[in-house]
Amino acid sequence: MSLSDAVQRVGSELAPASAGLLAILGLLYFLYERLLPQPLPGIPYDPKSTRKLLGDGPDMVREVGATREIHVWLLKKVNKLQAPLCQIFVQPFSRPWVVLADSVEAQNLLTRRPEFDRSSFDKTGLSPLDGFHSRMTMGDSWKRTRAWLQDLLSPPFLNNTVSPAMYENSLQLVHFWETKARLANDRPFDVNDDLDHVALDGMLSFVFDRQFEHAALSPQMQAVAQLDPSRVEIGRHGEAKFPTAPFNKFTASLYGTVDAVNVVTASLWPKFAKWWVRQIPRYSTSIAVRRQVIREQVQGAIRRFEATGEAKTAIEHMLAREKKAAEKQGRKPDYENQVLMDEIGGQFIAGFHTSSSTLSWIFIHLTRSPDVQAKLRHALHTAYSAAHAERRPPSTAELTKGRVPYLDAVLDEVLRLHATLLSRQAITDTQLFGYRIPKGTTVFIMANGPGFHSPSLAAAAALRDASSAEPDSGWDETRDMFTFEPERWLRKKEDASTTTTTTEEDAGVEFNANAAPQAAFGMGLRGCWGRKLAYVELRMIVSLVVWHFDLLAVPPALAYPSATLSIIHRADECYVRLRRREDVRDS
């Protein structure tokens, strides 16, 4: 056989094989291209992210693993692109997430765009809360649940039930901290856990029957009450460390549920994590115990409510609303339905950790800013002058009635600085900033990004939806937006006297809730349902703590704790160094 014949023969034998190989390679390439992140047309993105099969996921995991603050990573992306709307590719083989980094458009989206509702990201993250209404898209079930809650934000319930319960609870915290301050002997100590416990007890005190024995703070008080000062451990920065008591079963179940929510929320594969946490005994037991204790409480409330027809606790008010709804619809009331019970569990989780984390930041800022603390105390003494003159703490009635502009300014400034990310999902094809947003797209809203904590991006003004109302607040973006400055929330009253005085409230200022963009509670119909309740609690605890104690400086290593930002912004520690004030008698 000649050489050319041999080549021809080998060629004809190899041709089908190489064609097959090429076809396989072609298919693999096609698959690879299909699996690469697919950007939404027109919305800015980092092209490098779309050339990696796992998109931005590994980068994000690496960086957020180190900082634990996802917004820091998001901000880098936004700033690199200088785009008030951009897209990132975090969840492998899924649609991109859209990131909105503009306070004006954020407000517009949250308050005036019914095409956006609760996101699957939130719904899956909150899956350990089962039938909690925050997991629902707006519709009949959402409305039915909201109807059960109707009385709980009414002034009579807030003033006559929530406030006295919160007051008692706050004084209990003051007593606990008196003991700790005495034992710590001028050393700082961490109060993060105390704030969790007190916030949880605050909710327990008006949701459950007053006889409920699973309070969170009292076992901790007992653990410290009999402590010999010589047995207080001292940490490496001179901080006092106190022993803690084991949690009772309901407290443990709620804390376990919060952990389960955090696990699902932080996962790159949330649907898998949602299933997985139910397989882990620690989480599944927490969820089961929470449900069982709530069922028992609801059954007790039904017995009381049916016997007296009276609604006192939050659960009884929910039952009363269910009764009314049933009468209207000509059916029997369905008191023991699981959605009602899940709602109660959801309210606990939505309410206590958010409030306690906010309280931690408030005390951290007041410790770092003695001037603000002094001004706040002076404002409180002025507002409750009779109590101050009589060297007693202000009463529930005094605290409930009076508003102290500087206190509100401190609260909103802390809330502004520690707002978290919000998310919404397009429930129909729509647009944002003129870009097409297909149905199902998740939009993350940076309530801690440009326009909130730093000046708006230059490109935003041109893009803002024509329907976005420019904030008419005099919000000055040339002012440092990242500093703690409660004064930015105050404005002179129209009829204020022009005399020179020492504090804002003396000068006739008022709190201006629209002074600055602040979305710590979200906004619009899906904004925080419990906002009013939260303010009652924050005002009560902060007023009574600042009234009773000077929060003295702590070493720099303790004054600036690390934090996590996921569903909320949470400081790892909150160190206070407390000195009991002498201008208030023992209560």
Ligand code: HEM
């Ligand atoms: C300082 C304390 C609190 C903060 C910072 C806070 C923050 C938030 C945020 C950011 C949202 C999501 C809003 C959105 O997506 O637009 C939310 C929703 C919610 N919060 Fe709060 N919250 C606090 C206290 C409370 C309390 C005390 C309760 C109840 C007792 C509560 C009940 C709820 C409920 C039910 C929702 C879901 C509303 C819905 O999906 O329709 N929150 N909260």
